[in-house]
């Protein structure tokens with residue numbers, strides 16, 4: 009097309025289209041991953057007004073992949089996560105995990121919310137094992153696993169402490185351990201480090217990477233922090249302003265395990281810039297993408 013584009017010269021931009029749409033539900037995510045087919049979510053407010061939170065979204069996330077989503081506030085990221093968890097229902101389209109359509113709360117997921125939601129009256133250990141308790145898992149085994157996870161996030165000395173004796177970063181570590189304790193196949197994390205200072209955040213990212221490498225869960229991770237997304241992920245998806253749609257997915261081919269020094273490399277800089285340019289140019293980049301989509305219809 010002839011319209012000048014701020015992305016001219018960038019060869020490997022791959023707008024996300026519905027290339028994989030149209031699969032029958034039983035064909036979806038047979039390998040244990042997550043599959044979305046043309047998923048939309050419209051909220052109806054009390055005054056009958058309708059808000060289209062998420063536009064048609066088609067996506068495959070492989071089993072064991074660390075997949076991040078970045079996007080402007082209000083673009084539907086949390087809505088998408090809640091639908092993956094089966095806590096909200098898509099208005100149209102299909103979501104499946106491991107070949108099963110998600111049409112009710114998906115209990116094989118571990119969820120970490122932006123606010124830690126710890127139970128103040130339970131010890132750190134009891135906060136972590138609660139997930140296993142509600143699922144009726146063997147208590148001793150759950151306790152052993154909880155202690156091991158708490159060790160992985162550096163909290164082995166705080167097993168018997170109460171949440172109000174912990175810092176914000178330590179509380180969020182407990183949340184991460186809790187999300188893993190029932191050995192879920194999928195981790196859904198909604199800005200888990202948003203309330204944490206920058207330095208602690210980097211340590212937490214390393215904690216998360218360590219547990220993820222040891223467990224190889226599929227992770228769906230929402231963040232506003234581009235560096236964090238690139239550092240942790242196999243792929244980073246960028247969402248447009250509301251109604252949110254995936255506009256680009258960037259492959260992050262940095263070697264694992266990632267170490268903080270990788271952030272000083274040229275490749276890391278290139279990847280973060282690639283994500284960042286959508287936000288640097290603000291509405292312009294998204295408007296151009298929108299026009300391209302219109303033009304190709």
Ligand SMILES: Nc1ncnc2c1ncn2[C@@H]1O[C@H](COP(=O)(O)OP(=O)(O)OP(=O)(O)O)[C@@H](O)[C@H]1O
Nearest residue numbers: 051053059061080081082083084085086087088250
């Ligand atoms: N329960 C709800 N009822 C009505 N509208 C809602 C509801 N939840 C979200 N919305 C609307 O849907 C849109 C997307 O919200 P969502 O929370 O998914 O955005 P987000 O991308 O997670 O934003 P942020 O980055 O600020 O967390 C917003 O316009 C919001 O007002």
Ligand SMILES: [Mg+2]
Nearest residue numbers: 085086087198
């Ligand atoms: Mg949100």
